Amino acid sequence: MSPSKDKQKVKKQQALQQEFQSIAKRQKPKPPLLRNVCVAYAVGGLICVIGQAISKFYTTLGFSAEDAGSPTVATLILIAAVLTGLGIYDVIGQFAGAGAAVPVTGFANSVVSAALEFKREGLVLGVGAKMFSLAGPVLVYGTVTAFVVGIIKACLR
């Protein structure tokens, strides 16, 4: 085909694609933004309140306010792990979106759900190898950030 016919074909294709994209965009149902944001706020806030209560509990056991942080996080992770195992956390997640994903309970759910799902491939190659398939980026980029910040601080000294 001659170059000008090729060009025409490409142009036609692009026009078709643009028209289709606008149809697809128009037909795509919009997520209920207000409802989603409010529910995420409420559920996320509630999980933090629960965390606050757990933290207060540990201070009554003798932990200082700062030291209570570790057992609090561990407790929340345990709760999320069990809820994931019971098949409840995914329901909470569908309901609350970021309200369930952003707290550390969401991190726990991503690790536990992967471990659960891939246990069919065995403890080593399934559970062991794929446990962090969802949570990996958080670990990697958190570490990279800490390293970069640390190096910058070291240079500024």
Place this chain on the structure above:
Amino acid sequence: MGSYLTAFLVGGLICALAQLLFDLTTLTPAHVLTLFVIIGGVLSGVGLYEPLVKFAGAGATVPITSFGHQLVQGALRELETHGPIGVLAGIFDLSSAGITAAIIFGFVVSLIFNPKG
């Protein structure tokens, strides 16, 4: 540190911001959470996250942003005590509980339960 009210207000706000990103952008949850960890780390590095923790308590320590904060603080504390090599050695000092708990409980739960689909 913090109160029930401030924990709810700040923690909820962080989640609400993430939800806006989920619904209004093409970023996946993995991208948004990674972004939040980085933001937490950067805020920690410039000294803004610790005051937030004092104000909001669990509202700042429970969201995933706190993980970035813990990693940065781990690096910085080792930097103080052991110099630049501390940046490598200390990153996981403060977040050890969270990572260990996730691995251990993930492993145990996978032994006991099965996915329901």
Place this chain on the structure above:
Amino acid sequence: MARRKCGAQTLVFHSAPKIMSAATVVGPLEGEGPLGTCFDVVYPDQLAGHKSWEACERAMMKEAVSLALSKGGLTAEQVDFLLAGDLLNQIISCNFAARDLGIPFLGLYGACSSFAESLGLAASLVDAGFATHTLAAVSSHYGTSERQYRFPTEYGGQRPPHSQYTVTGSGAALVTSAAQAGKTQAVTHFTIGRVLDLGIKDPYDMGAAMAPAAADTLQRHLLDTGRTPTDYDLILTGDLASVGRNIMLELMDLAGIDIHANYDDCGCRIFDREQQPVFAGGSGCACAAVVTLGSVLKQMHDNDLQRVLVIATGALLSPLTYQQGETIPGVAHAIVLEQIEGGAQTGNG
């Protein structure tokens, strides 16, 4: 001699290969849906005592095939060829089911268009005289496709309203050249589709990704056969679901072809989107298969439908292509089912 191919993409089966028998096996959600009574077997849960989702899907396919055979009064040894497809990497459901069935086997991959692909090819082999009996089968499963394409099933992610729910199930059809007594449904045409990609990137937006291919194949089919939409009692797409269905209607309106009166989609029919947590509707190979073989054949037998066009649609992405930033190509294949009286041939040209 009558032409065996009309137009550019449509095969004509003058011998009218007949669907001798068919069987459908589904999961609990499909069994609770509006077409629940049309299916042969409903599993109580997604595992049904098997050791993995994959093992359950395999068992569903084997059961569908075995049931189709017993309904048709044939043994596996009497079937010339098995053509089957599913959604999993390396189509393991079909491969392992075929291993246990022992029928000479061709594995196919058309994503969710595999139903039309397998039935069309099965009919082709019979019509061309290469086989007397062939079996077409497909399967899909919510658990297997979630863990392969998206996330672990217990992951608390929030799905957008336009996402779809993979149908758990399997459908198998036994195709024969042998004359059948009484009413039977024959496969008379098979339009093989082209792959189209109009730039959809969102893997949850499959209906939009596949609709252009469906529209293209439908137009091609009508052009090749010289037919109009009103020549069909029902035009069904495989799994565009509610969003893709609306896009399909708009695309056909743009093409100047009115299908509003007799068009529907299997993904919209298999679930009750109000009562069941299925978002935009059903998807998966089994969607088109069980709706066609369970519900449509029944309606045809009851004389509610005489001639049906089924356009199974497939989204040809993989998790890898999505991660590498590619868009989603779609394909759609069409088959025509026509009710005939025992022994009669259809008079099409």
